[in-house]
Amino acid sequence: MKATILLIEDNEQNRYLATFLLEKHGYGVIPANDGPQGIEHAGRLLPHLILLDIQLPSMDGYAVAQALRGNPALADIPIVAVTSYAMPGDREKALAAGCNGYIEKPINPETFVAEIEHFLGEPGKEPPR
Amino acid sequence: MSLLISEPLGIMKPGIDMTTQKTISLAILRIILPYVVLAGLWILLSDRLLGLLPLDAAAHTQWSIYKGLAFVLVTALLLSALLRAELSARMRNQAALIELNALLEHRVAERTTELAAAKELAETADQLKSAFLATMSHELRTPLNSIIGFTGILIQELPGPLNAEQRKQLEMVRESSRHLLSLINDVLDISKIEAGQLRIHREPFDLHTSIMKIIDLVKPLAEKKRLLLHANLAPATGTLVSDPRRVEQILLNLLNNAIKFTEKGTVTLGVETIEAAVRLSVSDTGIGIKPEDLSKLFEPFQQVDSGLTRQHEGTGLGLAICRRLAGLLGGKIDVTSALGKGSVFTLTLPLKEPEGS
Numbered sequence: 001m002k003a004t005i006l007l008i009e010d011n012e013q014n015r016y017l018a019t020f021l022l023e024k025h026g027y028g029v030i031p032a033n034d035g036p037q038g039i040e041h042a043g044r045l046l047p048h049l050i051l052l053d054i055q056l057p058s059m060d061g062y063a064v065a066q067a068l069r070g071n072p073a074l075a076d077i078p079i080v081a082v083t084s085y086a087m088p089g090d091r092e093k094a095l096a097a098g099c100n101g102y103i104e105k106p107i108n109p110e111t112f113v114a115e116i117e118h119f120l121g122e123p124g125k126e127p128p129r
Numbered sequence: 130m131s132l133l134i135s136e137p138l139g140i141m142k143p144g145i146d147m148t149t150q151k152t153i154s155l156a157i158l159r160i161i162l163p164y165v166v167l168a169g170l171w172i173l174l175s176d177r178l179l180g181l182l183p184l185d186a187a188a189h190t191q192w193s194i195y196k197g198l199a200f201v202l203v204t205a206l207l208l209s210a211l212l213r214a215e216l217s218a219r220m221r222n223q224a225a226l227i228e229l230n231a232l233l234e235h236r237v238a239e240r241t242t243e244l245a246a247a248k249e250l251a252e253t254a255d256q257l258k259s260a261f262l263a264t265m266s267h268e269l270r271t272p273l274n275s276i277i278g279f280t281g282i283l284i285q286e287l288p289g290p291l292n293a294e295q296r297k298q299l300e301m302v303r304e305s306s307r308h309l310l311s312l313i314n315d316v317l318d319i320s321k322i323e324a325g326q327l328r329i330h331r332e333p334f335d336l337h338t339s340i341m342k343i344i345d346l347v348k349p350l351a352e353k354k355r356l357l358l359h360a361n362l363a364p365a366t367g368t369l370v371s372d373p374r375r376v377e378q379i380l381l382n383l384l385n386n387a388i389k390f391t392e393k394g395t396v397t398l399g400v401e402t403i404e405a406a407v408r409l410s411v412s413d414t415g416i417g418i419k420p421e422d423l424s425k426l427f428e429p430f431q432q433v434d435s436g437l438t439r440q441h442e443g444t445g446l447g448l449a450i451c452r453r454l455a456g457l458l459g460g461k462i463d464v465t466s467a468l469g470k471g472s473v474f475t476l477t478l479p480l481k482e483p484e485g486s
Contacts, residue, residue: 013275017282024287055267084270089328106274106310109281 003048003120004028008038008064009082010056018051018082018107025113035059039067042074049120054083054094062097069098078119082107160211167207171200258324262317269313276306315446319429322453329457331482334373336407337362340398343377347384356388357395369407370481375454379462382447383411383474391415391471405480406460412473418466426464427452451476 005027009015019029030045032038035056042050050068054061061081068074081094084105091102101119103112175196184192280303282288284296291299321327344360351358369376380398387396394414401408418426429449448462455462460478 011271011275014271014278017275017278020282020287021278024282055271084267084274105270106277109278109285 002026002028004030004045005116006030006032006038006042006045006047006050008032008035008050008056008061009053010034011053014053014105017109018112021109021112022116035061035064035067038064039071042068042077043071046073047077049116050077050079051116052079052081052099054081054090062093065094065097065099080116080119156215160208160215163211164204164208168200168204171203175200255324258320259326262320262324262326266313266317270310273306273310273313277303277310280306315450318450319446319453322450322457327454327457329372329375331370331372333368333370336367336369336376336400339373339377340380340400340409343380343384344398346381347388350385350388351396354388354392356391356393358388359395359397361397361399363401369478371458371478375458376478379451379454379476380409380411382451383462383476386447387411387413387415387472387474394471402480406477407480408475408477410473410475412471414471417468417470417472418464419468420466423464423466427462 002025005022007015007018007022007029009018009031010033015031015033019031022029030041030047032041036059038050038052041047052061052064056064059067061083065079065081068077068079078100079098080101080103081099082103082105083090083094094102103115179189179192179196182192280299283291284299284303318327340360340362344358348358384396384398391413392415396411396413399408399410399412427448429446452462455476455478458478459482460476463475463477464472465475466472
C-alpha cells in the first residue's frame, strides 16, 4: 500500500477522476467534499499529502490551507493546490496560504500522478507511516 | 473661460510688468489732470475776479488770503474725491477678483469630485471585469477538466482495453477538447491583456533551449504535412532577459500558423542578434496574405477570410495576442508577405529588460 492522499474537491466528476487515477496508481484516497470536512479528515487520518481545490463552497481553499497549516500535527504534510483559477496572483496566493505547490486545471491525466509524486518525495517509494 | 483665467493670473505674477506700469500711469493721470485744470483755472480766473471788485489794498490782501485758503480747501476736496473714486474702483476690482478666485476654486473642487466619482466607477467596472474573468476561467475549465481527464484515462486503458474504433473516436474527443481548451485560453488571454491584468515575469533564460522545446512541439505537425522545418540558429543565440513562457507562446503561435497555412515547402525559423535586440523570424512558403489584409491581421477576431483560409479553424485571436504580448515584452512583430508565395513574421525583442519598465 502506497501513501494515502486527502482529496478536497467539491465537483463530483473531478473528485471521481482524481480518485480513479490515484487509486489506479496504488494510492489510498480519502475524499472530502468541502473545506471543513477536509480539515476534520486531515486532523484525524494524517494523510501523506493533501490535494486541495481552491474554489470550494463557503470556505475557499486559501482559508482551508491556512487552517491546515494552523495545526502543528499537519505541519510536514505537503499541500498541493489543484485549481482552475488561472488569474494573475493565484499561484502566489496559494503559496502564501501555506500550499507547497500548484497544479492548474484541467489536469493532464498522463502527467498528473507524476506531478503529485514530485511532492511526495521519491516516486514509488513508500513513505514512513 | 481661458480669458477669465488669464486676467487674475496676470495680476498674480510677481514683479511689475508693462501692463501694470501703464495702469498705474493712467490712474495718476486721472487724478493729476483734473487737479491741474482746476488749479490753473482758479489761478487765472480768481485774480481777474478779484481785480473787478472795488477794494482797497488792505482788503485786497485780506481777500487774497481767503482766496488762498479756499484754493487749498477746494483742491483738497477735489483730490479726496478723485482718490476716493480711484480707490473704490480698485476695491471693486479686487472684490471681483476674489469672487472670481472663489468661483474657480469651487469649480476645481467640483471637477475633482466628478473625477473621483468617475475613477471609482471605472475601478468598480474593472473589478467586475476581473471577477467575471476569474469566474469564466473557473466555470469553463471545471467541466473541461473532467472531459479531458476521463478521455485520457480511457485512452490509457486504465479502466480496460479498447478496440481500434473506440480508441480512434476517443482520440477525436481528446483532440476537440484540447482545441476547446486552447480557445478558452486565447479568449482569457486577450481579455486579461485588454484589462491590463496580464503580468510579465522577466527572468534570464536560454533562448536556444526555448526554441528547441518549441521546435519539438511543432515538428509532428510539420511532418504530418510533409513540410521541411528548418531552424537557423546563430551561434551567438544565448541568454535573454524576458518572460520565457510568453516568448515561447509567441514562437509557438507563429510556427503553428506558418505550418497551418503552408501546403508544401519549407517553414524556417531564423535567429539573429542585432545590437541590443534579438530578431526571430518565421518564414513559410504558404498561401501568403493580400496587402490589403495585412493591417487586419493583428486585430482580435479578424481571421483573414479569403475563402481559402476559412477552412482553417481558430479564434483569430492568436496574432492579436502575439502582437500585444510582444509589446508588453518591449518588442514588436512585423510581417511581410507575397500572396501565393509565403509570409515572414519577425519578432524583435530587447535582450534585456527595457529601461524604465
